[in-house]
Amino acid sequence: MAVRIDRDKCMYCGACTSVCPFLALELRETYVHVHEDKCKECGICVKACPVGAISLPRGDTQ
Numbered sequence: 001m002a003v004r005i006d007r008d009k010c011m012y013c014g015a016c017t018s019v020c021p022f023l024a025l026e027l028r029e030t031y032v033h034v035h036e037d038k039c040k041e042c043g044i045c046v047k048a049c050p051v052g053a054i055s056l057p058r059g060d061t062q
């Protein structure tokens with residue numbers, strides 16, 4: 001399991017990619033790619049996103 005990113009909300013600011021301790025998020029040309037095998041669902045990126053585009057699969061932040 002891994003976080004999901006709402007591409008309609010995401011504005012490609014890069015905040016999430018720089019805070020992930022596990023390097024699971026990668027800013028690509030037109031979207032943020034989630035390396036699902038690396039995500040630990042820690043929730044750090046969810047709180048870092050200024051537009052609320054990231055959600056955990058269970059819908060909470062922890």
Ligand code: SF4
Pocket residue numbers: 003019020021022023024025038039040041042043044045046
């Ligand atoms: S939930 Fe944690 S491990 Fe997963 S992408 Fe966000 S910061 Fe990285």
Ligand code: SF4
Pocket residue numbers: 005009010011012013014015016017032048049050051052053054
């Ligand atoms: S922090 Fe949010 S808006 Fe910024 S790149 Fe990540 S998902 Fe997109």
